[in-house]
Amino acid sequence: MTRPDPLNARLIDVELDDTIGRSTPDVEHERAVAIFDLIEENSFRPVGDTGEGPYRLKLSLVEARLVFAISRENGEAVVTHILSLTPFRRIVKDYYMICESYYDAIRSATPSHIEAIDMGRRGLHDEGSQTLKERLAGKIEMDFGTARRLFTLVCVLHWRG
Template sequence: MSGGDHSRAKLVDVELDETIGRSTPDVEHERAVAIFDLIEENSFAPVGDDQGGPYRLKLSLAESRLVFAISREDGASVVTHILSLTPFRRIVKDYYLICESYYEAIRSSTPSHIEAIDMGRRGLHNEGSQTLLERLSGKIDIDFDTARRLFTLVCVLHWRG
C-alpha cells in the first residue's frame, strides 16, 4: 500500500454470506464474538491494492472453499480470493477435540492438567493461524494476531453446536 498508512490497512466490517448457514444460538454468539474481535483489532490489506482501505470482508462458502470478497468501506469491490479449506480440516478437527477435552477438564481436572491441555489447544490454534497466514501469502497481508482472529472465525464457521 502506498504512503505507508497502516491505520487504513484494516477491516471495518465482516459479513457472513447466507451460504455459511445459520446454527444454534450458542454458535451464532461465538461467530459474533469472533467477528467483533477481528474487527476490533486487525491488520488487513489485499496485496497490490495501492488505494488502501479500510476494507469490508464478505465470507461465503463455495464447494468446500472459503470465498473472501473484499471491498472498500463504500462497497466498491477490490478483489475476491478463494481459499481451499482442505488444508484446515485436520487442524480444525483436532482443535475441536482438544477444546472438548479442555472444557471437560475445567469441570473435573487439576489446574496442571487443565494448563497442559490449554497449551496444546493454543499450539493447535497457532498451527492453524500459521497455515492461514501461509495460504493467504501473496494475496492478503495480515499479521499473526489477525491470522489468529481469522482462524478463530474459520473454526466457528465449521462449528455446528
C-alpha cells in the same frame, strides 16, 4: 514507495454470506464474538491494492472453499480470493477435540492438567493461524494476530453446535 496508512490497512466490517448457514443461538453468539474481535483489532490489506482502505470482508462458502470478497469502505469491489478449506480439516478437527477435552478438564482435572491441555489447544490454534497466513501469502497482508482471529472465525464457521 510509501507505506499505506496503518489506520486504513484494516477491516471495518465482516459479513457472513447466507451460504455459511445459520446454527444454534450459542454458535451464532460465538460467530458474533469472533467477528467483533476481528474488527476490534486487525491489520489487513490486499496485496497490490493501489487504493486505500479500510476494507470490508464478505465470507461465503462454495463447495469446500472459503471465498474472501474484499471491498472498500464505500462498497467498491477490490478483489476476491478463494481458499480451499481442505488444508484446515485436520487442524480444525483436532482443535475441536482438544477444546472438548479442555472444557471437560475444567470440571474435574488438576490445574496442571488443565494448563497442559490449554497449551496444546493454543499450539493447535497457532498452527492453524500460521497455515491460514501462509495460504493467504501473496494475496492478503496481515499480522499474526489478525491471522489468529481469522482462524478463530474459520473454526466457528465449521461449528454446527
